[in-house]
């Protein structure tokens with residue numbers, strides 16, 4: 017049974033409280049934390065959006081959302097109604113500034129309570145909402161703001177957006193969310209590396225040949241075509257989630273687990289990424305876009321049809337980058353980052369390939385010695401496997417076979433894995449920024465990605481097609497094979 021550390025009572029205004037993210041992720045996450053009694057029931061959660069929705073109607077919408085997104089074994093109608101009694105809705109236009117007085121009236125009786133302003137709205141509203149909150153004198157010393165991704169479209173616009181938020185909130189009050197950091201298996205990367213000397217002592221280029229980081233999804237655009245077509249896989253996945261994974265895998269051990277100690281080390285990695293030249297873009301990156309195909313035996317349309325069929329688009333739905341970290345620990349060990357929509361299976365995984373043995377004492381007919389690999393499955397089927405060579409049992413000669421040491425987290429821990437937003441929302445309330453991105457981290461990520469994205473945008477060649485249900489364009493296989501390596505997808 018996991019230890020639940022209670023947080024104090026809070027007020028949380030969710031801008032975009034009627035939207036998809038709020039209904040599908042944020043309210044269910046808060047409900048799970050409420051069910052475990054992690055926060056007192058005099059906390060208040062206020063949805064804020066432009067539509068006219070009464071408190072009762074909003075509670076009804078929330079109840080429906082919980083019915084859909086909370087597993088039946090955790091859905092208890094009495095508890096749901098107790099949770100929903102904490103909810104309300106205020107009609108607010110974050111851009112025009114209407115309705116902030118109503119929000120202020122709701123919150124005025126508790127000026128000393130922790131106040132969370134969650135921005136689950138389009139990113140261009142982050143500045144206006146911040147300014148309007150400040151003008152309505154809603155920002156107290158105990159207030160925190162949670163800007164959702166994406167932050168900007170490039171380094172310059174990200175800076176502008178962060179500057180605007182900073183007119184109302186200090187850096188210490190700003191919790192830039194990347195939900196991958198809230199995933200249990202992602203946090204476990206720190207435990208794996210820094211609680212296990214066996215692993216950490218081999219965690220460098222002397223022992224490690226290369227690292228593969230894959231985030232493959234089977235979903236397509238869902239209802240987010242407008243957003244996705246503007247951002248693409250590079251900005252949507254590589255920039256935030258995948259660079260965060262790279263940082264946790266590659267960073268030095270921080271001096272402590274304090275937010276800034278951890279984030280200092282992540283920033284160092286981002287700044288050590290070798291900048292891509294125009295020539296690298298051709299040899300070290302691949303963009304793709306899915307065409308029609310089949311997933312799980314079901315035919316699915318291609319990207320352009322998913323977009324509505326009327327638009328031409330060169331947005332990438334698949335991205336691969338071979339990243340190199342120019343530092344003492346990692347020089348000579350490439351990190352392959354690969355992500356795509358409508359891939360063969362949903363799977364996020366890191367595979368660390370160790371170098372081949374320098375010498376084999378075994379005769380040629382004993383079987384080929386395969387290098388060790390550490391396979392860290394982030395989702396689904398969370399767990400860690402170590403590919404090793406072993407003697408084939410039997411009285412004959414000494415024959416070797418590849419086999420695996422297999423640690424399934426489900427069997428080892430037998431506990432419910434909380435959704436990433438559960439952990440992150442509670443961290444916001446308790447004021448712990450460790451799992452949130454600092455401004456210089458966001459900037460360093462963009463600084464590395466900007467030339468890649470600009471090069472892709474200027475490329476006259478469109479993204480390479482790949483059939484939905486495959487592992488991406490054939491060029492992604494060719495890229496790694498040119499390096500004498502191959503993908504591990506199991």
Ligand SMILES: NC(=O)C1=CN([C@@H]2O[C@H](COP(=O)(O)OP(=O)(O)OC[C@H]3O[C@@H](n4cnc5c(N)ncnc54)[C@H](OP(=O)(O)O)[C@@H]3O)[C@@H](O)[C@H]2O)C=CC1
Nearest residue numbers: 032033034035036037065066067109110111136137164165
């Ligand atoms: N959905 C997801 O899975 C994820 C979303 N995100 C990010 O979260 C944000 C929201 O996404 P999502 O929920 O999908 O978007 P939706 O389009 O589903 O919801 C947008 C919400 O914003 C409200 N809104 C729009 N304009 C205003 C305004 N001027 N003032 C106040 N509220 C407004 C809408 O209500 P109304 O029209 O009534 O005002 C609605 O509640 C985006 O930045 C997205 O990138 C990040 C990760 C995952």
Ligand SMILES: O=C1O[C@H](COP(=O)(O)O)[C@@H](O)[C@H](O)[C@H]1O
Nearest residue numbers: 165195233235252253257364395
């Ligand atoms: O932030 C995003 O993440 C999801 C993938 O998240 P996961 O928790 O299901 O792995 C992705 O589908 C979406 O496009 C992106 O905006």
